[in-house]
Amino acid sequence: xxxxxxxxxxxxxxxxxxxxxxxxxxxxxxxxxxxxxxxxxxxxxxxxxxxxxxxxxxxxxxxxxxxxxxxxxxxxxxxxxxxxxxxxxxxxxxxxxxxxxxxxxxxxxxxxxxxxxxxxxxxxxxxxxxxxxxxxxxxxxxxxxxxxxxxxxxxxxxxxxxxxxxxxxxxxxxxxxxxxxxxxxxxxxxxxxxxxxxxxxxxxxxxxxxxxxxxxxxxxxxxxxxxxxxxxxxxxxxxxxxxxxxxxxxxxxxxxxxxxxxxxxxxxxxxxxxxxxxxxxxxxxxxxxxxxxxxxxx
Amino acid sequence: xxxxxxxxxxxxxxxxxxxxxxxxxxxxxxxxxxxxxxxxxxxxxxxxxxxxxxxxxxxxxxxxxxxxxxxxxxxxxxxxxxxxxxxxxxxxxxxxxxxxxxxxxxxxxxxxxxxxxxxxxxxxxxxxxxxxxxxxxxxxxxxxxxxxxxxxxxxxxxxxxxxxxxxxxxxxxxxxxxxxxxxxxxxxxxxxxxxxxxxxxxxxxxxxxxxxxxxxxxxxxxxxxxxxxxxxxxxxxxxxxxxxxxxxxxxxxxxxxxxxxxxxxxxxxxxxxxxxxxxxxxxxxxxxxxxxxxxxxxxxxxxxxxxxxxxxxxxxxxxxxxxxxxxxxxxxxxxxxxxxxxxxxxxxxxxxxxxxxxxx
Numbered sequence: 001x002x003x004x005x006x007x008x009x010x011x012x013x014x015x016x017x018x019x020x021x022x023x024x025x026x027x028x029x030x031x032x033x034x035x036x037x038x039x040x041x042x043x044x045x046x047x048x049x050x051x052x053x054x055x056x057x058x059x060x061x062x063x064x065x066x067x068x069x070x071x072x073x074x075x076x077x078x079x080x081x082x083x084x085x086x087x088x089x090x091x092x093x094x095x096x097x098x099x100x101x102x103x104x105x106x107x108x109x110x111x112x113x114x115x116x117x118x119x120x121x122x123x124x125x126x127x128x129x130x131x132x133x134x135x136x137x138x139x140x141x142x143x144x145x146x147x148x149x150x151x152x153x154x155x156x157x158x159x160x161x162x163x164x165x166x167x168x169x170x171x172x173x174x175x176x177x178x179x180x181x182x183x184x185x186x187x188x189x190x191x192x193x194x195x196x197x198x199x200x201x202x203x204x205x206x207x208x209x210x211x212x213x214x215x216x217x218x219x220x221x222x223x224x225x226x227x228x229x230x231x232x233x234x235x236x237x238x239x240x241x242x243x244x245x246x247x248x249x250x251x252x253x254x255x256x257x258x259x260x261x262x263x264x265x266x267x268x269x270x271x272x273x274x275x276x277x278x279x280x281x282x283x284x285x286x287x288x289x290x291x292x293x294x295x296x297x298x
Numbered sequence: 299x300x301x302x303x304x305x306x307x308x309x310x311x312x313x314x315x316x317x318x319x320x321x322x323x324x325x326x327x328x329x330x331x332x333x334x335x336x337x338x339x340x341x342x343x344x345x346x347x348x349x350x351x352x353x354x355x356x357x358x359x360x361x362x363x364x365x366x367x368x369x370x371x372x373x374x375x376x377x378x379x380x381x382x383x384x385x386x387x388x389x390x391x392x393x394x395x396x397x398x399x400x401x402x403x404x405x406x407x408x409x410x411x412x413x414x415x416x417x418x419x420x421x422x423x424x425x426x427x428x429x430x431x432x433x434x435x436x437x438x439x440x441x442x443x444x445x446x447x448x449x450x451x452x453x454x455x456x457x458x459x460x461x462x463x464x465x466x467x468x469x470x471x472x473x474x475x476x477x478x479x480x481x482x483x484x485x486x487x488x489x490x491x492x493x494x495x496x497x498x499x500x501x502x503x504x505x506x507x508x509x510x511x512x513x514x515x516x517x518x519x520x521x522x523x524x525x526x527x528x529x530x531x532x533x534x535x536x537x538x539x540x541x542x543x544x545x546x547x548x549x550x551x552x553x554x555x556x557x558x559x560x561x562x563x564x565x566x567x568x569x570x571x572x573x574x575x576x577x578x579x580x581x582x583x584x585x586x587x588x589x590x591x592x593x594x595x596x597x598x599x600x601x602x603x604x605x606x607x608x609x610x611x612x613x614x615x616x617x618x619x620x621x622x623x624x625x626x627x628x629x630x631x632x633x634x635x636x637x638x639x640x641x642x643x644x645x646x647x648x649x650x651x652x653x654x655x656x657x658x
Contacts, residue, residue, distance in 0.1 A: 022507070025518060055503035060347070071507050071519065076500040078350065079509035079519075080343065081373050087307075087340035088370075091347025092500055094331045095305050095355065099501050117343075120336040278326045287329040293499070294304025294329050295352040295474060 020044035020054075022074050029068055033227020035186035035212025036066050039133050040073065042189055043104070046196030057100045060089040062109035065139040065214075066132075069104040083113030086121045089128050097271055098291035100200070101127070107134040107148040111167055115147065122176035125204045127269040131196070132207065134169065135214035143217030150253035154221045168250035170262050173207040180206035181246065181263040185234040186213065188259060195261060204269045211238075211257055224254070300429070300463065301436035302471050303382070304330035305355040307344035309337055309363060312396040313452045314386040317358045338363035342370035342383070349379045350508070352474050352499040354436055356382040361390045361403055364410070371445050372411030373510045375533060378487070378494055380439035380474070382432070384448040386455035387563075387614075389640030399452035400640035401563055402615035407447045408592050414530050416537035418544060419447040419592040421562040425459045431589070437472040438544065442536055443494035449591060451614065453564035453643060474499075481505065486517040487529075493536050537593050546589040547598060555584035556607045557656045560599075560623055562588040564643055565612050572612070572649025579650075581657040583610075591619065599626035608656035612636035612649050632656060 012023055021044065030036050047054065054075060061070035063082035070077035080088040085103045093101045103110070110132050111118050121128060136153060138144040143156040145164065152161040170181045180202050184192040192210060199206040213219060213230035224230060234257065241249075242260035249258040268276065278286040299321070306325070308318040322332045335341040341357045348355040359367060364385045374381050387403050389395030403410075407419045418438050422428040432448060439446040477484050477496035486506040487495050498504035511519035512526045537544065548566075552558060557576075561569045566587040576583050586602070588595065599609070599622075608631050611620040617635040624633035636652045638644050 022518075024516075055505070056501050058500045071509060074505050076350075076505055077507040078347070078500075079507070079511065080346075081369050081510055084339060084343035084370060084373075087335060087343035088347035090333070090335075090340070091305065091307060091344030091349070091355070092351060094333060094344070095348030095351030095353040096499070096501050099351070116336050117340050120340070274331075282326055285327050287327055289304065289329055289331050289353075292501070293351045293353045294331070295354070295499075 017041055017044035017048070020047060020074055022072055025072055028072055030065060031216045033213060033215045034065070035135065035210070035227065036069070036133050038186040038189065039131065039192070039210045039212060040069055042193040043131060043196050044073070045193050046200060050197050050200045052100055052200060056098060057102065058089070058092050059102050059104055060085045060092065061103070062105045062114060063140070064106040064109045065135075066104065066106035067109055083109055084117065085109060086114060086117040086128065086130070090121060090126055093127055094271070094289070096291070096293040097289060100129070102129040102131065104131045105133075106139070107132060107136070107169075108138045108146050111169060111172070112147045119172070119176040122173055122178045122205045122207070124270045125177055125179060125267055127203055127205070127271060129199050129206045130208070132169065132209050133212050134209050135212050135218055137214050137218040139214050139217055143221055150251055150255070152253045153218070156217070156221065166251070168246070169209050170207070170249050171246040174246045174263050177205065178207045178263065179204035179265050179267050182207075182261040183209040183211070183249065184259050185211040185238050185257060187231050187234040187238065191240070191259070198264075202264070202266075204267060211251075299324060299328065299330070300466065300469055301354065301433040303354045303356045303436060305345070305348040305353045306330070306332045306357065307335050307341040307348070307355075308332070308358050309335055309341050311360045311363045313388055313455050314358045314360045314384065316455070317384060317386070338366035339369060342367040343373075345381050346370055346374045346377065346379050349374075349381045350500045352476070352497070354380070354474075356384065358384040358386070360386050360388050361400070362393060364403055364406065368406075368411040371417075372413060372415065374445040375411065375415035375417065376510050377508045378443035378533070379445070380443050382435045382439055382446050382448065384450060387449065387451045395641050397452070398641040399564065399643065400614050401451050401565065402618065402640060404449060404591060404613075404615065404618045407449055415533045417445050417447060417592060418442065418537065418590065419449050421449045421588060421591050422454055423563055423566045423587070424454065425457055425461045428454060429461055429463065433469060433471070437470070440472040440474060441493065442540070443497070444537065449563065451563045485515045487513060488515045489532065493540065541593040542597070544590055544593055545595045545598070547595055548587040548589060550585045552584035552586065552602070555582045557581060557583045557653050558602055558606050558609050559583060559585045559649070559653065560588065560609050560611045560619065561585065562591050562619065565614060568643045568646060569612055569649050571646035572644070572653060575646060575650035576653035579654055581653055583653050583657070588619070594622045594626070596626045599623055600628070603627040603630035606631050608632035608634055610634050610636060610649065610652045610656050612638070612644050612652070614638045614640050614643065
């Protein structure tokens with residue numbers, strides 16, 4: 001029996017994540033076979049499948065390829081300065097505590113120039129969901145070395161190969177105080193989506209790293225083919241090891257990528273601790289910031 | 299607090315710390331949040347973020363921190379985010395004189411972040427003034443949707459004087475101008491002839507976008523010379539074209555004067571004695587104190603330049619506001635600087651000497 005597939009044109013608006021995307025801004029700037037779009041799709045799916053009020057979801061990005069995400073998603077979206085997405089998001093969260101604030105940005109932005117903010121927000125267990133797309137390189141500016149570039153990989157500013165040791169991001173996040181830490185590649189669509197959904201339902205500093213191909217710069221400078229070749233590489237070299245000790249998950253050049261959920265614990269967030277502490281020390285005198293913000297209406 | 303501020307993010311820096319220490323003590327009892335951030339980059343970013351929730355927001359710093367804040371001050375200007383930045387000025391450059399007075403950040407306040415934009419800067423000369431002007435600073439930031447700077451100096455910052463705080467219902471506050479439009483009709487940067495666009499708070503269902511990139515009425519980035527012209531022109535014009543509304547001066551003894559002393563901050567008080575000494579010597583001298591320093595009172599200085607011989611400008615720096623005076627005087631009257639590198643205030647005798655010399 002042969003099934004006859006009737007081909008009919010599908011308009012962009014019919015795409016399942018169209019309601020989450022500013023369709024009037026399509027096409028996006030990302031290169032063919034870049035991995036960022038996949039991560040956005042998974043995040044939109046996770047939002048769709050979570051019982052969250054989308055009016056109360058804010059998305060903050062910094063600068064860079066991934067940093068464009070805040071401008072493409074149909075949420076309250078803030079495209080902030082380079083490296084400052086996390087402190088900007090901190091202000092949003094504290095200014096209106098009822099918001100679900102997500103930070104969606106790249107490795108250069110969040111742990112290169114923004115590294116200090118990253119560790120301090122994790123230390124405070126600030127109630128932020130951080131999605132970091134790691135492509136091992138500065139994409140938008142032309143393939144310069146990143147704080148995540150694996151040793152010996154070539155970048156435009158390390159033309160003879162990188163000799164700086166990169167961050168092991170899950171370890172950095174975990175040791176700084178993150179309460180949810182996971183890593184996936186852009187190949188792990190279902191697991192990544194599940195992880196996003198799970199993290200949306202948690203509180204505190206939640207960190208999800210997604211390894212994604214940069215075909216135009218990382219793959220080209222290192223002669224690794226295109227995005228599809230990198231996806232094949234992830235297929236062959238990603239090892240899902242849930243609960244792995246984050247000390248053991250650093251990434252070598254074209255080496256094994258350990259994925260999984262590494263940490264998932266509940267600890268009081270910055271605001272929990274503030275309420276508890278002021279409640280204890282100030283008693284009735286404590287007036288918390290209203291959930292909808294400290295805007296003076298009178 | 300009286301101005302309605304309920305979010306402050308800051309990083310400790312001398313000589314500004316007393317302000318945040320007081321806020322840290324009071325805010326938990328009045329529904330506000332103070333957070334000590336990891337640096338001034340983060341403090342300013344958090345202030346901009348918090349302001350997008352409609353919560354009135356402020357940070358407090360001094361020179362070195364002010365330098366770090368410039369990045370996100372530019373963001374606040376570009377996103378048209380109301381916020382207040384207090385700079386208790388100390389001697390610079392770099393670490394300079396942490397505990398001693400300076401007024402050398404006046405040009406930085408105007409031009410410190412890259413690109414073209416406008417801001418408003420106020421300069422209090424007493425604790426009472428600091429109270430009153432902080433309320434004005436918040437109100438101006440709401441009206442024009444710009445960062446407003448409270449350009450204090452260490453002397454005013456550490457001064458102890460009587461302050462009268464009026465009852466809350468006598469303090470006029472400008473609330474955030476929230477849009478009444480439904481989300482489907484709202485464009486975050488649409489002007490419709492207004493001074494500044496209407497505001498939507500994060501979390502109210504508008505699902506708007508804002509960016510530090512050059513943007514159109516939708517808040518969407520547009521990389522073109524046309525959009526740049528429109529976007530940046532508006533940032534400049536909303537202050538420039540309304541300068542008459544914003545400018546505030548205190549004048550004394552200007553009629554018939556040969557010399558006008560232009561001052562701001564602590565220097566306006568130090569100069570009084572210099573002016574008195576000069577008057578004793580028979581010089582006809584008036585004073586003009588800049589309560590609002592930026593936008594600069596171009597029109598008034600131009601007018602006066604036709605009537606007087608010279609402006610004398612004492613500043614605790616090597617000549618910043620004097621450049622504006624000179625520009626506006628346009629050669630019709632001299633602009634004479636009385637510099638002081640910081641670490642102290644002028645000797646009134648030096649100001650007197652400059653006035654006497656200028657009157658010749």
